[in-house]
Amino acid sequence: MAFKKKKITVHDVMQKGYTYTLSEPVGKNFVKEFKPMLTPKQMLALGVFGGVYMRDCVKEFPKEWFTKAKFAPKDIHKPDAKINYFKVNASQSLSVWKKKGWISKDDPRGWFQWYCRYFLGRRLGDEDLRQIKRWKAIARHASQIAKSCRPTDLSCRPRQRQALLHWAYDSRKI
Numbered sequence: 001m002a003f004k005k006k007k008i009t010v011h012d013v014m015q016k017g018y019t020y021t022l023s024e025p026v027g028k029n030f031v032k033e034f035k036p037m038l039t040p041k042q043m044l045a046l047g048v049f050g051g052v053y054m055r056d057c058v059k060e061f062p063k064e065w066f067t068k069a070k071f072a073p074k075d076i077h078k079p080d081a082k083i084n085y086f087k088v089n090a091s092q093s094l095s096v097w098k099k100k101g102w103i104s105k106d107d108p109r110g111w112f113q114w115y116c117r118y119f120l121g122r123r124l125g126d127e128d129l130r131q132i133k134r135w136k137a138i139a140r141h142a143s144q145i146a147k148s149c150r151p152t153d154l155s156c157r158p159r160q161r162q163a164l165l166h167w168a169y170d171s172r173k174i
Helices: 040-046 094-099 111-120 126-148 158-166
Strands: 006-011 016-022
Touching: 040 111, 040 158, 111 126, 126 158
Parallel strands: none
Antiparallel strands: 006 016
């Protein structure tokens, strides 16, 4: 059975009326060198971004991604490090991301939003390659953990481990 393309229209706090097309099946046909260790669902269940990232986007993605997601209460607007898997803050603010040129018009929330949409089946050509290049560059943190810590010593370099979780690297296995 052939994959049927699907159009998604987004209405959330940061995007009103943004549309994109899913041209690949969910979780399939990634660029060859892009091999994330965690799915968006797994990342959300582990605890990432202090529990405030993408709370208003749940209608855009499959419900099952959010069944075990660790979110801060709706009235909390600042990230809560206690929600993160490693109980530390490993994020920079959106304003820093914008200043560094890491944000695209298609994904105003950054890499994880891009990854969720890529995982869902959206493809954006050059933007996908840019984001995958950024993902590959984060691997240096896994190397630093491997060189500096005993295997699976989760108390060693928790901030780096949390940052890796934000990029779909399963730092619990390093």
